[in-house]
Amino acid sequence: MKRMNILVSSSRQWNPGDEFIRKGVERLLQNILGTDQNWLLWNRNPDLFIDRWIDRRMRTDFLTNSMRDPSLDVVDLVVFAGTPEWFGQPVERIYRCLLTHPDVPVLVLGAGSGTDMPQLAPYEVEVLDRSNVFITTRSPDLAECLNAQLSTPKAIPLPCPAFYSADESQGWVMRHRVGVIVQSSGAPNQSIGEELVQGLITELRKAEGRIELDIISLYIDEHMRFSRLGLKHPCMYSYEPDHFLAQFSKYSTIISTRLHGAIAGLSAGVPSILLAEENNFRLRSTQKPFNDFLPIHSVREAFGLAAETSAEQCRQKAMDLRSFRTNAFNDLKGRVKAFIADFMPEESA
Known part of the structure; x- marks a missing residue:
């Protein structure tokens, strides 16, 4: 055939x-x-x-x-x-x-x-x-x-x-751990404003000892920058998208400045929060078909929610998300x- x-x-x-x-x-x-x-x-x-x-x-x-x-x-x-x-x-x-x-x-x-x-x-x-x-x-x-x-x-x-x-067969991880997908102001055609970057770095420093999290970079330029900041959080990067999808399934929550980082997190059945600048029409228009499953918050609000939400609450959100998916x-x-x-x-x- x-x-x-x-x-x-x-x-x-x-x-x-x-x-x-x-x-x-x-x-x-x-x-x-x-x-x-x-x-x-x-x-x-x-x-x-x-x-x-x-x-x-x-x-x-x-x-x-x-x-x-x-x-x-x-x-x-x-x-x-x-x-x-x-x-x-x-x-x-x-x-x-x-x-x-x-x-x-x-x-x-x-x-x-x-x-x-x-x-x-x-x-x-x-x-x-x-x-x-x-x-x-x-x-x-x-x-x-x-x-x-x-x-x-x-x-x-x-x-x-x-x-x-993502592979739908991934089970729920009981450990409460947050994946933070970061971005920088330096990658050509893929940057965010430096003000948002600095707000992100500030919250990452404040989260040390308070929130168990990983820093995730989808671009090598971002990985190099965040790896050199001296933060105590582990930094994760790969050139292979399948590695990210497998990694995302290990988190209870994902915070992301990248639209498709957040959506890939949702595909892994993980509740995700999008960080977006006020004038980012592309992110805000793409968010609409996801109803309430892709909320947009400020950096401070997102980290606050990650700290206050329990593993059980994340699990319930994940169950609703997977049904929607x-x-x-x-x-x-x-x-x-x-x-x-x-x-x-x-x-x-």
């Missing part, structure tokens, strides 16, 4: 959030289709752009083990796995190729946006308007924006697929399964 070729647009060794989203998408599709597929990567790591932030078209002379050409003549399904780069220059060649391959179905799962809502190019509208395209967004605002540009509204706001990235996953699974049955009947048989 022919193995299915799935072209997924994501990034490797750049943004761990992208990798959490991709893992959630893979878990979803493998739950529907089984595990006998070939996963082909369209790698949106900015190191593969012609000129990073200026000319974000993909180079064709790179040597990493990912696709240099969309090659839709052998691709059975195209998947844009979330993040704001599901349209625009980094994926323009996929859209252009889809114009000449109208029978290839497309899943846009967990589409995101930056501060500004996207204005789609005519060739993007032509592709996304097709009946064999399924779209979910991670914010109601983006769904409304896209539906206003399409002839037939189809974008549905649902929790980001990173919510399904199961229901959300089954909802998305049902929608995607129906789409595949309509447009890929040979795969759903």
Whole structure:
């Protein structure tokens, strides 16, 4: 039997959030289709752009083990796995190729946006308007924006697929320990304000001897900075996203400045608190589909809650969270399964 070729647009060794989203998408599709597929990567790591932030078209002379050409003549399904780069220059060649391959179905799962809502190019509208395209967004605002540009509204706001990235079989850890996912002001395109960084460092120092916690860095730059601060808390880092997902399941609470760090924590069944600057539209709009399971607090409030909440209270929150995750996953699974049955009947048989 022919193995299915799935072209997924994501990034490797750049943004761990992208990798959490991709893992959630893979878990979803493998739950529907089984595990006998070939996963082909369209790698949106900015190191593969012609000129990073200026000319974000993909180079064709790179040597990493990912696709240099969309090659839709052998691709059975195209998947844009979330993040704001599901349209625009980094994926323009996929859209252009889809114009000449109208029978290839497309899943846009967990589409995101930056501060500004996207204005789609005519060739993007032509592709996304097709009946064999399924779209979910991670914010109601983006769904409304896209539906206003399409002839037939189809974008549905649902929790980001990173919510399904972790192994659901992990049990509850009775030990009350907090994971604090930190960030810095120095990582290009991935920074937060130094005022928030300093507030975080202050609370980490105050927590010494009061809260049992680990400092978690998703970027090597952040790990280097926080490792050199002389804090008594252990510092955790890995280049491999699976290591983070396994680590997250060991905590009773996660505090995170990173949106997809918090969502990956939720995927591990751990109650998570998001730290966000007041004007961070991206974080606040993505938080909405999670109802009350992804609260946003100030640094001081978050550390106060972590200190005051008991292990038993965390356990009860985790049970409610896991029920919400199961229901959300089954909802998305049902929608995607129906789409595949309509447009890929040979795969759903």
